[in-house]
Amino acid sequence: MRQFTAVVNPTAGGSTGAAALLAVARLLREAGAELETEYSRSLAHARDLARDAGERGRAVLAVGGDGITGCVGGALSGTGTPFGIVPAGRGNDFARALGLPTDPAALARILLDHAPRPVDTIEVRSAVHDRTVVLGSVYAGVDALANRHANHARLLRGTASYYAGGLRAVTTWRPVRYRVTVDGETHDHTGYTVVAANSGYYGSGRVIAPDARLDDGLLDIVMIREAPRRLFFALMNELKTGAHVHRPEVRILRGSRIRIEADRPVPYGADGEVDAVLPVTATVLPGALDVLC
Incomplete structure (x- = not known):
């Protein structure tokens, strides 16, 4: 069973990224997964949180829009750490390109059960x-x-x-x-x-x-x-x-x-x-x- 760390942008979408995480978090925990939540103060702070979680062997979730998704995903590029997204921003364009569902149950199943897919990043x-x-x-x-x-x-x-x-x-x-x-x-x-x-x-x-x-x-x-x-x-x-x-x-x-x-x-x-x-x-x-x- 995966252990997750969610790195949350608390102001994503003009509201709270935490709200988007709640339903998914409940389903992950009900399935037996461990989930810890970290709130980022800045993009630099989000990178540090993501790298630390990855070094501890945890899968890392970016909770927010494309800014924090790109930031957290970029920090994990080349590390082999499994990376997931809980879309909660204005655009959510990278999640859209991946075909991620908006339904919490469908998203939770992906985070729990799917094997990671290697994708390209940009230096x-x-x-x-x-x-x-x-x-x-x-x-x-x-x-x-x-x-x-x-x-x-x-x-x-x-x-x-x-x-x-x-x-x-x-x-x-x-x-x-x-x-x-x-x-x-x-x-x-x-x-x-x-x-x-x-x-x-x-x-x-x-x-x-x-x-x-x-x-x-x-x-x-x-x-x-x-x-x-x-x-x-x-x-x-x-x-x-x-x-x-x-x-x-x-x-x-x-x-x-x-x-x-x-x-x-x-x-x-x-x-x-x-x-x-x-x-x-x-x-x-x-x-x-x-x-x-």
Whole structure:
């Protein structure tokens, strides 16, 4: 029987991550599993809690949204520690990519009974992040600015906060001249964003990279070039289904290592958190995380 440590973001989704854990925790304990709960004070604290639990031979659960999921999963990358997710945030995009159920009973069965599945992670290096590891995607441009607005939204939740953040970001955005190097080959790109996607989802269910796979050892690099704002708003709508990839303004490359540079300070984010500017380098770590899914 597994022993679990749940690392909880107590403010996930604008409420309490603990509330999302309650039903799952009861089912785990009724089945005979041991569960301890730790509340994180920050992402750095969450990493420390996760590593400590893993070193004690426990399976680690991230309870919250993509920020703490990426943080905890990144901390466990390469350690062999079983990693589970209890989705409780605004976006829950990595849980969505894994196909995790929202029903507590179904989720508890997965955490108790399923063998871990190895999935890829992303090593991120920049002037701010000497080295950190994330799970879902690294994105640089208007979407990073939109996500920053969404993270600070107080009245809106979930998809609505991301959509409002996107509208606010696009209205003031000027196209950026990027230099994108994929596995040693450089591409010049002028536009709105560059996304290096391990997961197909970001921004609360938007299908940024429909063909991205979590275990193929590659990143899908999605580049959206300069276009009239009205067209960009149409493209944002198409992100609901992934239909945007058929537009000529969208280019997709694949590779295991990408470096993104720009002609001005451009924000970039990873797994829902935005706290740095380009340049950034992202490298796939194949099969580095053992996920209960």
